Amino acid sequence: MTEYAKPVPVPDEETAPFWEAARRHELAFQRCDHCGTYAHPPVSFCRGCHNVAEPSFHFAAVNPRGKILNWTVMRDAMVRGFTDDVPWVHALVSFDDQPSLTFTATLVDGVGDRLKLGAPVEMVFKDVSLGVTLPVFKLAQGSPHGSG
Numbered sequence: 489m490t491e492y493a494k495p496v497p498v499p500d501e502e503t504a505p506f507w508e509a510a511r512r513h514e515l516a517f518q519r520c521d522h523c524g525t526y527a528h529p530p531v532s533f534c535r536g537c538h539n540v541a542e543p544s545f546h547f548a549a550v551n552p553r554g555k556i557l558n559w560t561v562m563r564d565a566m567v568r569g570f571t572d573d574v575p576w577v578h579a580l581v582s583f584d585d586q587p588s589l590t591f592t593a594t595l596v597d598g599v600g601d602r603l604k605l606g607a608p609v610e611m612v613f614k615d616v617s618l619g620v621t622l623p624v625f626k627l628a629q630g631s632p633h634g635s636g
């Protein structure tokens with residue numbers, strides 16, 4: 489068995505449901521039981537309804553399609569295990585159905601002509617090690633209609 493040489497996430501009590509969903513290849517974010525507002529990263533009280541008396545949340549699925557808001561091209565590995573990957577792209581994405589939610593992850597397509605602000609992407613899941621699945625972005629097929 490090949491050992492995975494990169495750092496992997498260490499879920500805590502608040503983030504475990506996110507990583508459990510990722511293992512099922514599903515995107516799920518914390519959602520307020522009172523008003524339905526999503527949050528990422530998880531919060532201890534809702535920024536939508538500010539219910540501090542009885543905060544209550546569950547993790548709910550979110551459509552994994554979104555758009556690139558910004559990106560960084562990593563040209564220096566800096567962290568052990570990434571040397572063979574440079575240059576790679578780390579993208580900031582907002583989700584189509586929840587535009588206030590943003591997430592950063594590797595864009596697996598790397599640097600290329602299709603890497604543009606607003607380019608459509610979708611989150612896909614990469615099983616990297618026993619019990620560890622990482623969310624990454626992939627450019628979506630086709631072109632968006634309109635100038636949106």
Ligand SMILES: [Zn+2]
Pocket residue numbers: 520521522523524525534535536537538539
């Ligand atoms: Zn709320």
